[in-house]
Amino acid sequence: MATPPPPPPGYTVTVSPPHPNMPTPRPEKRLTPPPFSSPVVSRISPQLSQQDQLPSSSSYTPSIPTPANGIKAASPVPQFSTPPGPPLFSSLPQPVSVPFWTSSSSPQLVPFSSGSSLPTSSPSHYSNGSVELQPEVSDGTKLSMLAGESPYVLFSAHKVLKHKKQANVPSLGFGVLVSSGREISPGPQIIQRDPHRCQNCGAYANLYCNILLGLGQWQCIICRKLNGSEGQYVAPSREDLCNWPELSSPLVDYVQTGSKRPGFIPVSDSRMSAPFFLVIDECLDEAHLQHLQSSLHAFVDSLPPTTRIGIISYGRTVSVYDFSEGSTASADVLPGDKSPSQESLKALIYGTGVYLTPIHASLPVAHTIFSSLRPYKLNLPETLRDRCLGTAVEIALAIIQGPSADISRGVVKRPGGNSRIIVCAGGPNTYGPGSVPHSFNHPNYPYMEKTALKWMENLGREAHRHDTVVDILCAGTCPIRVPVLQPLAKTSGGVLVLHDDFGEAFGVNLQRTSTRAGGCHGLLEIRCSDDILITQVIGPGEEAFSDSHETFKNDTSFSIQMLSVEETQSFSLSMETKADIKSDYVFFQFVFRYSNIYQADISRVITVRLSTVDSVSAYLESVQDQVAAVIVAKRTLLQAKTSSDAIDMRMVIDERVKDIALKFGSQLPKSKLYQFPKELSSLPENLFHLRRGPLLGCIVGHEDERSVLRNLFLNASFDLSLRMVAPRCLMHREGGTFEELPAYDLAMQSDAAVVLDHGTDVFIWLGAELAAQEGRSAAALAACRTLVEELTEFRFPAPRILAFKEGSSQARYFVSRLIPAHKDPPYEQEARFPQLRSLTSDQRAKLKSSFIHFDDPSFCEWMRSLKLVPPEPS
Numbered sequence: 053m054a055t056p057p058p059p060p061p062g063y064t065v066t067v068s069p070p071h072p073n074m075p076t077p078r079p080e081k082r083l084t085p086p087p088f089s090s091p092v093v094s095r096i097s098p099q100l101s102q103q104d105q106l107p108s109s110s111s112y113t114p115s116i117p118t119p120a121n122g123i124k125a126a127s128p129v130p131q132f133s134t135p136p137g138p139p140l141f142s143s144l145p146q147p148v149s150v151p152f153w154t155s156s157s158s159p160q161l162v163p164f165s166s167g168s169s170l171p172t173s174s175p176s177h178y179s180n181g182s183v184e185l186q187p188e189v190s191d192g193t194k195l196s197m198l199a200g201e202s203p204y205v206l207f208s209a210h211k212v213l214k215h216k217k218q219a220n221v222p223s224l225g226f227g228v229l230v231s232s233g234r235e236i237s238p239g240p241q242i243i244q245r246d247p248h249r250c251q252n253c254g255a256y257a258n259l260y261c262n263i264l265l266g267l268g269q270w271q272c273i274i275c276r277k278l279n280g281s282e283g284q285y286v287a288p289s290r291e292d293l294c295n296w297p298e299l300s301s302p303l304v305d306y307v308q309t310g311s312k313r314p315g316f317i318p319v320s321d322s323r324m325s326a327p328f329f330l331v332i333d334e335c336l337d338e339a340h341l342q343h344l345q346s347s348l349h350a351f352v353d354s355l356p357p358t359t360r361i362g363i364i365s366y367g368r369t370v371s372v373y374d375f376s377e378g379s380t381a382s383a384d385v386l387p388g389d390k391s392p393s394q395e396s397l398k399a400l401i402y403g404t405g406v407y408l409t410p411i412h413a414s415l416p417v418a419h420t421i422f423s424s425l426r427p428y429k430l431n432l433p434e435t436l437r438d439r440c441l442g443t444a445v446e447i448a449l450a451i452i453q454g455p456s457a458d459i460s461r462g463v464v465k466r467p468g469g470n471s472r473i474i475v476c477a478g479g480p481n482t483y484g485p486g487s488v489p490h491s492f493n494h495p496n497y498p499y500m501e502k503t504a505l506k507w508m509e510n511l512g513r514e515a516h517r518h519d520t521v522v523d524i525l526c527a528g529t530c531p532i533r534v535p536v537l538q539p540l541a542k543t544s545g546g547v548l549v550l551h552d553d554f555g556e557a558f559g560v561n562l563q564r565t566s567t568r569a570g571g572c573h574g575l576l577e578i579r580c581s582d583d584i585l586i587t588q589v590i591g592p593g594e595e596a597f598s599d600s601h602e603t604f605k606n607d608t609s610f611s612i613q614m615l616s617v618e619e620t621q622s623f624s625l626s627m628e629t630k631a632d633i634k635s636d637y638v639f640f641q642f643v644f645r646y647s648n649i650y651q652a653d654i655s656r657v658i659t660v661r662l663s664t665v666d667s668v669s670a671y672l673e674s675v676q677d678q679v680a681a682v683i684v685a686k687r688t689l690l691q692a693k694t695s696s697d698a699i700d701m702r703m704v705i706d707e708r709v710k711d712i713a714l715k716f717g718s719q720l721p722k723s724k725l726y727q728f729p730k731e732l733s734s735l736p737e738n739l740f741h742l743r744r745g746p747l748l749g750c751i752v753g754h755e756d757e758r759s760v761l762r763n764l765f766l767n768a769s770f771d772l773s774l775r776m777v778a779p780r781c782l783m784h785r786e787g788g789t790f791e792e793l794p795a796y797d798l799a800m801q802s803d804a805a806v807v808l809d810h811g812t813d814v815f816i817w818l819g820a821e822l823a824a825q826e827g828r829s830a831a832a833l834a835a836c837r838t839l840v841e842e843l844t845e846f847r848f849p850a851p852r853i854l855a856f857k858e859g860s861s862q863a864r865y866f867v868s869r870l871i872p873a874h875k876d877p878p879y880e881q882e883a884r885f886p887q888l889r890s891l892t893s894d895q896r897a898k899l900k901s902s903f904i905h906f907d908d909p910s911f912c913e914w915m916r917s918l919k920l921v922p923p924e925p926s
Contacts, residue, residue, distance in 0.1 A: 388440025545616025574614030
């Protein structure tokens with residue numbers, strides 16, 4: 053839908069604060085002038101040159117409707133009578149997306165280690181005539197799960213070394229990435245009854261339990277104790293036990309639809325029970341505001357009709373918009389220099405105003421509000437403008453907590469959980485509670501920043517206690533002071549995202565933020581075999597206290613309180629073995645317990661069995677290079693809090709790679725060089741991408757940007773995390789097909805088009821020779837955009853997408869993310885980039901002459917500098 057014309061002028065607010073000696077009156081209202089209608093000016097980032105830039109899919113034209121996936125079909129290149137078909141892959145790319153790995157949020161990042169240990173007990177053996185201890189599942193039916201393959205649980209290796217000294221090599225380590233995933237459709241995996249749990253340690257019955265068929269008793273895989281099943285597991289044969297989902301599937305959901313919370317709202321009204329507030333910065337210049345207005349108009353048009361929405365704007369004061377006036381827009385004003393008084397909040401919450409309303413009842417009013425926003429009038433730089441962001445969030449949270457009138461029914465009811473506050477910010481919080489001075493040169497800045505950090509953290513925790521997530525979407529050229537705002541998003545379970553402007557990428561993220569499925573009251577319980585110890589957890593949560601959840605007599609599970617429950621996030625768990633392992637298998641059980649968007653209580657139980665081995669080579673063959681690289685990267689990034697820390701972490705990666713070669717590789721005869729283990733061929737290359745990429749390298753200019761990327765990465769799903777570590781390179785071929793190639797600069801062939809997916813940034817590069825051919829370049833560009841659309845359709849945050857041609861100023865963003873392999877000898881180039889063999893000698897000579905010399909080492913040069921021989925490519 054195109055942006056609607058501005059509705060008739062409505063009402064807005066006075067901004068004069070009350071006299072300190074006067075009682076607090078109900079905020080007054082006044083008429084506004086008509087909305088401005090100046091033409092929209094497209095803003096180009098000052099870092100980017102507009103010359104020789106191909107219009108990218110991230111350039112924004114408000115008059116053109118924006119698809120939900122964020123990719124615009126419009127292009128200055130010649131149009132075709134029929135759109136190009138979806139691209140085909142000549143070599144099928146490795147899957148990087150499963151149903152729940154779509155994006156990421158950036159809540160709390162707290163490492164914590166467990167000193168707990170599980171009691172050691174030996175398995176008992178039972179025999180009593182016809183009553184025999186039977187393993188429920190045959191090995192042939194669940195081979196994939198025996199290897200630890202699950203869409204929600206990804207281990208760094210599918211086998212575990214028995215010997216403690218070999219298993220606990222810290223440079224490689226052993227760990228797992230675990231995510232709650234997306235809710236499964238009704239089917240056999242949904243169980244609407246209480247689970248059978250071990251009365252000793254609390255573990256759940258699962259497909260690996262031994263069953264006493266005649267008695268229906270089951271043996272816990274964690275503590276080896278026998279438990280009753282109230283006769284439910286009595287069966288003539290173990291095949292009959294497959295009728296029980298928990299005994300036949302590695303993943304089951306126990307669902308309780310009742311709610312013990314007051315004010316429970318039926319399922320049909322559940323989405324209406326979870327409102328969200330838009331909190332909008334009104335200190336924007338005209339160009340920025342016009343982009344923001346266009347994004348907001350498109351956003352509310354995309355919302356489901358029953359979505360309940362509230363709108364607040366803030367500058368020196370906070371304007372809370374009232375939807376009770378019918379077709380006009382009015383707002384109540386509160387001062388922004390201090391937290392709202394109880395009298396002011398009572399006037400809002402218990403008054404006649406309606407501040408949360410189904411969008412279908414007030415869509416014209418919402419459009420009027422957005423059109424009535426005014427650009428900043430005073431002649432002050434962006435950094436000197438007063439913004440009371442903290443006060444605005446406080447007021448939004450208070451309204452969500454309190455009773456509010458439903459405009460469509462005229463009844464008062466309490467909102468449910470999973471509410472969101474979405475802040476659209478163009479600058480830092482510089483006025484009122486939680487604010488910092490305009491200038492870093494303020495003599496009291498360090499103390500005020502420390503106070504602001506604590507205040508923001510407490511506000512975020514207050515929002516989390518009331519099941520409300522605060523997401524902060526920032527844009528523009530004004531420094532946002534990320535360290536001050538980040539605690540508010542993190543402690544509430546939300547995310548902070550930076551954008552170049554308020555254009556298309558911002559609008560897409562606005563839509564995806566509001567539609568992310570989430571849960572509240574989340575708890576993750578991890579139970580492992582006696583021999584396994586959890587040493588570190590990285591992710592959006594914090595260690596749960598024992599009195600906050602149910603415990604059992606000998607329950608030594610590790611429990612994590614989740615700040616939010618979303619499919620776009622994951623936890624990284626590092627593990628060690630406590631002693632040499634005697635058994636043939638080790639077991640892991642992960643339980644996500646939370647209330648979903650329909651206010652049903654979910655217990656998702658995932659059980660995994662891994663085999664143990666004595667052979668180091670067998671272990672190395674089971675290592676999942678990409679998962680191991682992501683776990684190593686998260687452990688490393690956790691220590692990179694500043695730019696100087698990042699430099700130190702690059703050295704740590706060097707030492708880690710060297711130590712892996714020393715521990716698991718082999719020394720070449722008559723040489724001091726070590727051969728990196730061939731089983732881990734892609735691991736060092738992924739870590740090389742990490743040390744020179746935006747997370748640890750120097751290719752991202754501002755520390756605010758690096759800080760946001762690191763916080764996002766530490767909580768991201770495996771898919772997004774992997775792409776942020778190692779970019780994915782896809783070269784366009786004739787006929788609309790794509791070939792996946794190593795992310796080397798050798799892909800920069802002048803007659804080709806290349807897509808580079810680096811997680812939060814996606815680049816489309818056209819070679820100069822191809823760009824000069826109008827028809828071919830148009831077809832290639834269209835195919836590349838179709839591919840980008842498919843790759844990023846559900847990703848959160850929506851990536852920045854840039855398209856440009858060879859030799860342009862923006863091409864440096866593309867070149868800096870590729871491994872410089874052009875300096876390597878031809879035999880190494882061909883070994884690691886086989887596509888070169890298809891080029892003629894003239895084409896190779898032309899490719900070689902196109903490179904500019906610079907000092908960055910190639911992957912092979914880096915490995916040799918560490919006294920290592922690079923592994924042969926897999």
